[in-house]
Amino acid sequence: MEKNTLAQKFKVIRGTKTGTQQRIIIGALFILSAIFVHFVLASPLAPDVNTTFGTNINDRAIQIPDWVFNSKASLEIVAGICLGLGLYEIIRGFKKATSIVIAIVGVLLVLGFLFWGAAGSSISFTGMLALMVVRSVPITIGALSGLITERAGIVNIAIEGMMVASALTSAIAGSLFGIWWGVVAAIFTGAALAMVHAWLSIKYKVDQIISGTMINIFATGITSYTYIKFLQSSTLNEPGFFKPFQIPLLYKIPVIGPIFFDHNLYVYIMYLLVIVLTIALYKTKWGLRHRAVGEHPKAADTLGINVFRTRYFACLLGGMVAGFAGSYFSLGSVGRFEQTMTAGRGFIALAAMIFGNWTPVGSIGAGMLFGFSESLTTKLSLLHFPIPAELLLMLPYIITIVVLAGVVGRSRGPAASGTPYEKESL
């Protein structure tokens, strides 16, 4: 007991120290971005150049004229806001709102790049944001899966593996029995792998990171094995994909409609999951118990909550959600399975979960950010952009690291996550 409290004190002292340091680093980064935008992007531009943002991508929504901005003036405004935010962060600090402010600065920087890159020409703004929403789907749903298990105290780094395995099974089942069975198969696969993870980490108290790594290696192996042996140029890999449909009325709103309400099933289920999970976690008895197990399992146990059952159930649920996210890759986008199609999205999802402070709404926000960096990569390589496409591809991963480094110290995960619970014998 004595040692424990000492340890806590130590952590507190160390925490505040790095807190100050971190504040200064983050503030300095903001100011650096302001300087960068002003000198590198804004200065060389002539004052009368305009950037056009295209606002219409289809004729379903109500048409409005494109937005035209003066490139140089817009860039100076971006620089000004970044400078102001940076100074405030260094002097006062945004405290809890820091992750939101980081996100704002990120968005501003990206806007700056757009103003600059498309100076004198036009870029499809709505199209880019619509792509952002699509690309954020696996990341957001993956992050939701991660937060479900982690809120109950189980760290799951195997989301990547669960997604790739479910992408495979959904492609096979979808080809054999029809697309809806593909979704069922994916959910079932995710749940099965999650139960292995749960069984290892709850019953055998295996280190959860190692158990997750095991599942990742297994999933990569089994999917590549099956793909090479059975799926190459075979009818087993033609599941088809979900077509987009419009949400009545909402899809007609200019700009907003095409961005958010003109997609396929996965996007709408993502919205739904975020809402349902937020209510379930914060407004129901089940959610309170779920979170209690993740924060302080012993206290929860004392109050009669079955810690093991709660954790098993959390894993099951998390696995089902991860499996659903996996089926997005084959059924929600291209309509077939490829070996490397998840490309680390499961890990980016974990970063999104942390960035979103282990909340559903935060997760979708972070998911959108990562989705945006992906869509930016795609769209910018189409523009005559002076940065090579190969370097742009690094962007999502660099953003993940910056986000993790900038945010983790400030956001706090469930206290008991990652520690096996040992019921004391009487």
Place this chain on the structure above:
Amino acid sequence: MNKETTGQEKRNFLSIFYEELSKSSITIIILSIVSGFIMGGILVIVTSPEVYKAFAVSFGEGLATSWKMVANTYSSLFLGAFGDPAKISAAIKSGDNAKILSAFGPFFESLVVTTPYLFTGVAVALGFRAGVFNIGAEGQLQVGSIAAAWAGWTFTGLSPWIHIPLALLCGALAGGLWGFIPGWLKVKTGAHEVITTIMMNYIGYYLIYYLVAVPFKDPNEVVPKTPWILESAHLPRFFPEPIRFHLGFFIAIGIAFLIWFLLFKTTWGYEIRSVGINMNASKYAGMNITVITVVGMALSGAIAGLGGASEIMGVYWRQSQALSTGYGFDSIALALLAQNHPLGVILTALLFGFLRSGSKVMQLRAGIPIYIINILQAFIILFLAAPAIIRTIYRLKKPSIKDLPISSTTSLSEKK
């Protein structure tokens, strides 16, 4: 079961032997490997259409076909890894040197494949010992190889005595940087190394993709490739073409011994291990956690980078874009199997190297995709991480002391 509890004197030699065997962690390791292979065999049977056809004929036929499939798979794996024993004995009888060498070709090729495993295995093991889970050996190996390649063609007119160490150093520095960044971020900001190292893998991958495509591209090639490295940067090979067995293997063995000496015979190594086992206790004992974690991670990265350098300088002599090796990920299983002991890594790296080298022949001869190796590895990790499963299956007894010390710093965020 009851007899053992009733009296000690009734036990004979065999039962004592059995009990000792049950408690040994070596038994668990060997049984894990064996069980991994059994699971692999089951997978081969389940995924072979021939077996289903045979079972449709009769049960006996089905069993026979299953056995034939598995035997064929593993025997071609063995042939691919070690070479054909018949050929080898014929070659030795003939006394012709060239024939003997070509018969031993697969064996030496397996040693070539083992070499990067040695580096990455020691790297990951060292990371585990220092309490960091380095999944980034893959990326560190790759940036190490591009850096060594760059040093290999940039510095002209050097003697091999200077050029080889210089290129190796460049590889180690690049890999070290790739390890240093996650280590530093972990200490300074609490970003968990599992995620940051994976991100560094992707960043490294695209960086190489870019470097090979644009600034480092050999203008004479259509497909993006770097120029050939100079003769003076080639690691010496021991046999004439086509055997590629090179000095890198012995450098790797040397590194393994060096790290073993560092970890177990120096104060510094003691501190690394202590931090890895219990960070808080080490903190109170006055050790500098920050420095040890960062240096441990950077050193781990440097060793993996050295592995990449040895691949370029000993085997390929140039770098192309398609460089998805998988060595870094395999080395996690490898290090766990070796219980994070640098000398144990030598044995497990040989195992994995021979498996990997043999799997190519297996894919050709038996039609079993090489990815079965990943599945074997996953099962081996599973059984090692949860020895209780192995104990239940094989009815072994519980050891009096605690299980294999496999753990990492689990939570994805530092609690402050």
